[in-house]
Amino acid sequence: MYKIARENLTALFQKIAADQELYLPVRTADQVNFGVWTEDADVDLDTLKSVKSPKDVFFPQSETLYTCIRDGKKLKVEPEALKEQDFVVFGMKACDLKGVEVLDRVFLSDPVDSFYAARRDHGTIVSMACHEPEETCFCKVFGVDAADPQADVATWMIGDDLYWKPETEKGQKLTENLADLLEKADDAGSEAAVGEEQEKIRTIIEKLPYSNLSLEGWNGDVLMEKFESPVWEKLYKPCLACGTCTFVCPTCQCYDIKDYDTGHGVQRYRCWDSCMYSDFTMMAHGNNRTSQKERFRQRFMHKLVYFPANNDGMYSCVGCGRCVEKCPAALNIVKVVKAFQEEEV
Known part of the structure; x- marks a missing residue:
């Protein structure tokens, strides 16, 4: 496990964005949504949920499929190029990660949606645990663990430090690219800090009004x-x-x-x-x-x-x-x- 001070996150974002696109929660007009990182972006990692989910990084709200060009009596069809540039999505919560898993079931099943598949292939997801879930949250009902968001890299914001744990080959590659900014964390100490944070998150979740909502009687057989x-x-x-x-x-x-x-x-x-x-x-x-x-x-x-x-x-x-x-x-x-x-x- 690694860690980086909150005050150094801007340098981390600069490093990531130097050779690939970086999407993360950005505050615009007093609303937080995932957007492309720029030097002057108002990054907001403290707001629990963006207004829209970050699914449009993989499934855009609008996208061109192909263009038909007319030149006199000639007609030419130009398919839109698939995503070729690598990118990172930073700060996705566990519920939104589960949402991507649902979209995978739809767009990666036969016939595979090539536009979606290209984005999934080129995207690396850095998740962030929910520090303080809100009353409207009920992810536990659907088997989602807000304290342990599984992604290419899992992170936890604890005090003034961000704890960083690569989980996949993509995550390990990103971690290696950021090695000069990430500090190797003491295994015992970092595991204890993350474990304590996870326990706090799960304790909050247990007290939320909808956490024990029963799905009895709801399934594919009714x-x-x-x-x-x-x-x-x-x-x-x-x-x-x-x-x-x-x-x-x-x-x-x-x-x-x-x-x-x-x-x-x-x-x-x-x-x-x-x-x-x-x-x-x-x-x-x-x-x-x-x-x-x-x-x-x-x-x-x-x-x-x-x-x-x-x-x-x-x-x-x-x-x-x-x-x-x-x-x-x-x-x-x-x-x-x-x-x-x-x-x-």
Whole structure:
């Protein structure tokens, strides 16, 4: 294990960014989101969660797939180049790491999404343990350990020092490149410091209001039972169909493909979409979910039933709590699970 003083982190960031891109939490207009590091970036490692998850480092909110160029009567198709530059994502929390694992199940399964795969191949993730989880967090429910975030490199901010532990070959390579800045930590002392920090984090988590939320009755075997439940009729009505929940979620992977007329041809691009929108999956004959109740139900059935049914029991929720914080109508996955529990009592 290694460590580096907080006051030397800027030098660490400079060293990383010297030969590859560096993404980390940056404060802009009083909001923290993952962005590219620059010399004048307002880096914020103390805010627990970014507004959006950092999933767009691997699955951008919008990206060009290919361009069709018209030259008289000739038409040329130019595919967009895949990611070729190495990059580092610094400061991802355990819930967001689990979110990437969910996205891997989607985009790295056959047929493999080449754009996503290229970014995963070139990306190195440096995680950071959650120093003080908040009331909206419920990652423990989905088997996520906020105190021990598994990544290429795992880190813990303890006092004025950042403890650094490489976990994979990518992590070891990054560590070797930063050897002149990282101090070899005393094994016994550093393990004790990290162990004490982990115990504090887990103690906080045990006291959070949603940490013991029960998922009993939710799995891939209850499709029709949950689908036909009258509970949805009571739950969906306050929903504004704004899509906020899907845009801040670390695991939502729905996208639309659109064409943009450049005047000299067409750019085909994809962009995030939301199952909460009335025009989602719109086809020539219309939409197959014609009511907001159906769209609301789709979101939560996918998280808690459809996805685990097709992915060895893995839920498509990581308990980050962003939907709990951001939904303007106070609707979220916790409320859905509790509503079904009350109905079954």
